[in-house]
Amino acid sequence: MRIGILGTGTLAAALAESWARAGHDIEVGGRSPEKALAIAEKVGGHAAHPREVVRDKDSVLLAVSWSGIEDMLRSAGATEGALRGTPVIDPTNAVEHGVGVLLAETSAAERVAELAPGAHVVKAFHLFAADQWTRPDASPVTVAMCGDAPEAVRVACGLVRDAGGNPAVLGPLSRARQLEEAAGFVIGLAFSGFDPNSAVPRVGS
Ligand SMILES: NC(=O)c1ccc[n+]([C@@H]2O[C@H](COP(=O)([O-])OP(=O)(O)OC[C@H]3O[C@@H](n4cnc5c(N)ncnc54)[C@H](OP(=O)(O)O)[C@@H]3O)[C@@H](O)[C@H]2O)c1
Numbered sequence: 001m002r003i004g005i006l007g008t009g010t011l012a013a014a015l016a017e018s019w020a021r022a023g024h025d026i027e028v029g030g031r032s033p034e035k036a037l038a039i040a041e042k043v044g045g046h047a048a049h050p051r052e053v054v055r056d057k058d059s060v061l062l063a064v065s066w067s068g069i070e071d072m073l074r075s076a077g078a079t080e081g082a083l084r085g086t087p088v089i090d091p092t093n094a095v096e097h098g099v100g101v102l103l104a105e106t107s108a109a110e111r112v113a114e115l116a117p118g119a120h121v122v123k124a125f126h127l128f129a130a131d132q133w134t135r136p137d138a139s140p141v142t143v144a145m146c147g148d149a150p151e152a153v154r155v156a157c158g159l160v161r162d163a164g165g166n167p168a169v170l171g172p173l174s175r176a177r178q179l180e181e182a183a184g185f186v187i188g189l190a191f192s193g194f195d196p197n198s199a200v201p202r203v204g205s
Helices: 010-021 033-043 066-075 108-115 150-162 173-191
Strands: 002-006 025-029 059-062 087-090 120-123 141-147 165-169
Touching (some): 002 010, 010 150, 108 120, 108 173, 120 150
Parallel strands (some): 059 087
C-alpha cells in the first residue's frame, strides 16, 4: 500500500519502520523537512510536503501532538477536503502530560473527522508505546480500534496486523472517547507509580 505519514516524531518513525518492513511504500512529511527526510532515508521511503503526503494514498497516519493537529491538517489541505475518502488512522492522545486527563471535549478522533471533511477516520495505535512496533522481542498485543467506514476499518486492521498487532474493532467512531479514556487511565496510573497491568482484572477469554 501507499501510506502517507503526517508527523516526524517517535510514533511516526516507529510505524514507518514497521510498515516499510512489511513491504509498504512510505511517504512522510511534517513541519520539519529535515526530520521527514531522516525518517524516509532510514526506512527507504520518500519525504514530501504534507500536501503531497496525503495525495493518492491508500491510508494516512496522523502522528502529531494533539496541539499541532489543526496546523498539520491545514498544511496538508485536509481542512479543504484533501483527505476526502482516505482512511486516516488517528493515534493521538489529547491528554494532560503526566496526569492522563483528557483535554478535548469530544474525542480527539471525532475532532480530526470534523477538521478533515470526508476523511474516513479510524482510531488506532494510541495505547501502546511506539517501540511496541519495532522491538523484535515484543509480544503480540491487541489493538482496540473503532471507525465508521467499513473499508477504512478493514485497511487499518491490515496495518495493525502488519505492525504485529491483533486488531479488535469495537464499533463506530463514537466509541473513540472510551478508547482515548483508556489511554488516559493507563498514562495516569503509570505516572502515579502504579503498574497499569495490575489495575485491570484478569478476565478469562
Ligand atoms: N510515542 C508514543 O509512544 C505514542 C504512542 C501512542 C500514541 N502517541 C500519540 O501519537 C502522536 C505523536 O506522538 P509522538 O510521540 O510521535 O510525538 P513527538 O515525538 O513529540 O512528535 C510530535 C510530532 O508532532 C509535530 N507537531 C507538533 N506541533 C505541531 C504543529 N503545530 N504543526 C505541525 N506539526 C506539529 C512535531 O513536529 P516537530 O518535530 O517539528 O516539533 C512532531 O512531528 C501524539 O498525539 C501522541 O499522543 C504516541
